[in-house]
Amino acid sequence: MPVQSYLETIVAALAAAAIALLLVEVVHRVIGRLGRSSLLMTELTEHAHRPFQVAATVLAVQFGARFSTGYAVGTPFRRVVLHTLVLAVIASAAWLVASLLVVIEDTALARFRMDVPNNRQVRRVRTQVVMLRRLTIAVIVILTVGVMMMTFPAVRGVGAGVLTSAGVVGVVAALAAQSLLGNVFAGLQLAFSDAVRLDDVVVVEGEWGRIEELTLSYVVVQIWDDRRLILPTSYFTKTPFENWTRTEAAVLGTAEFDLDWAIPVQAMREELRRLVESSELWDGRVCVLQVTDATGGMVKVRALVSAADAGSLWDLRCLVREHLVAWVRDHRPTALPRMRAEVGDATGALPWQAVQPRRPVRRLADTDVPDDARLFGGSDDGEARSETFVGREESADARR
Numbered sequence: 001m002p003v004q005s006y007l008e009t010i011v012a013a014l015a016a017a018a019i020a021l022l023l024v025e026v027v028h029r030v031i032g033r034l035g036r037s038s039l040l041m042t043e044l045t046e047h048a049h050r051p052f053q054v055a056a057t058v059l060a061v062q063f064g065a066r067f068s069t070g071y072a073v074g075t076p077f078r079r080v081v082l083h084t085l086v087l088a089v090i091a092s093a094a095w096l097v098a099s100l101l102v103v104i105e106d107t108a109l110a111r112f113r114m115d116v117p118n119n120r121q122v123r124r125v126r127t128q129v130v131m132l133r134r135l136t137i138a139v140i141v142i143l144t145v146g147v148m149m150m151t152f153p154a155v156r157g158v159g160a161g162v163l164t165s166a167g168v169v170g171v172v173a174a175l176a177a178q179s180l181l182g183n184v185f186a187g188l189q190l191a192f193s194d195a196v197r198l199d200d201v202v203v204v205e206g207e208w209g210r211i212e213e214l215t216l217s218y219v220v221v222q223i224w225d226d227r228r229l230i231l232p233t234s235y236f237t238k239t240p241f242e243n244w245t246r247t248e249a250a251v252l253g254t255a256e257f258d259l260d261w262a263i264p265v266q267a268m269r270e271e272l273r274r275l276v277e278s279s280e281l282w283d284g285r286v287c288v289l290q291v292t293d294a295t296g297g298m299v300k301v302r303a304l305v306s307a308a309d310a311g312s313l314w315d316l317r318c319l320v321r322e323h324l325v326a327w328v329r330d331h332r333p334t335a336l337p338r339m340r341a342e343v344g345d346a347t348g349a350l351p352w353q354a355v356q357p358r359r360p361v362r363r364l365a366d367t368d369v370p371d372d373a374r375l376f377g378g379s380d381d382g383e384a385r386s387e388t389f390v391g392r393e394e395s396a397d398a399r400r
């Protein structure tokens with residue numbers, strides 16, 4: 001085959017590619033001008049331009065090579081070149097389809113704003129759309145690989161055998177990928193059961209954070225100190241966890257204090273009310289101060305406050321603790337926690353002192369001798385012992 005034929009093929013492929021790029025650029029500019037007021041057109045010009053360029057160029061080169069290689073019909077060279085271009089067309093077309101689906105999903109998401117006070121419905125829709133996006137991209141990749149493999153004659157030849165053993169292979173694959181498939185189904189369940197959504201505030205493994213990323217296989221929780229806790233999606237279907245924002249963004253929080261019994265509860269309640277009313281963190285719903293326990297020598301005082309979202313609630317709880325601790329220290333120092341020890345005797349006259357009962361004291365005459373000062377006299381036992389040793393008559397004489 002002459003070299004001139006190869007040069008003609010290369011020139012034809014380059015010309016086809018140039019024409020395709022020119023047409024794509026014209027379409028891009030037309031859509032950009034016509035769609036200035038359309039969000040869908042804007043998303044198309046931004047996200048689908050490059051895949052459209054690649055797909056159109058590869059398709060044009062494939063047609064150019066097919067029609068300019070008539071001189072090499074039946075040769076291995078032509079079969080390899082055209083087969084490679086066919087694979088490139090399939091891959092670029094799949095990329096274009098995936099880009100178009102992403103554009104449609106982004107356009108749908110743009111209708112829902114996340115910067116509103118109560119964005120529960122928005123977070124739910126966003127979670128479902130993101131999960132569907134990941135699923136559709138995975139399906140497109142699998143179908144693309146399957147179509148590309150079917151272009152090989154050897155693969156088509158073993159297709160019947162593969163279909164025959166599909167049942168056995170499916171069982172083996174299901175057993176081998178049980179954990180992976182479990183996470184995939186758990187991810188779909190989370191997306192459509194509304195148990196957890198993107199940007200939800202949750203408490204998992206003792207950590208407080210937000211759902212940052214939700215995929216088919218794992219969930220990323222952004223902890224309050226900017227660490228990331230990565231958990232499999234099956235964790236949220238098998239393990240109990242706290243979701244603070246499932247029904248609404250507004251939440252309640254507490255601040256607890258162990259104080260002495262001398263604390264003036266009403267004055268502390270009024271101080272709490274004055275504090276939250278002067279703070280922009282409080283949403284105006286709940287402000288309660290109660291004594292929840294009074295055992296162990298101290299009273300437990302709980303302040304219950306509310307905020308519009310979990311972040312504001314955290315700051316409000318810290319503010320309440322700091323302010324009320326300073327207020328008790330500076331204005332009610334006698335209410336600080338303390339341990340009491342009673343020192344003194346039983347003659348104390350304070351109401352809470354326990355007075356031990358005292359035995360009556362018998363006052364003796366000047367000539368009397370205390371009973372516990374004599375062994376043989378002064379008591380019935382002493383008189384009995386005296387009669388035993390000296391006799392009854394002698395004892396009476398001795399007493400006279």
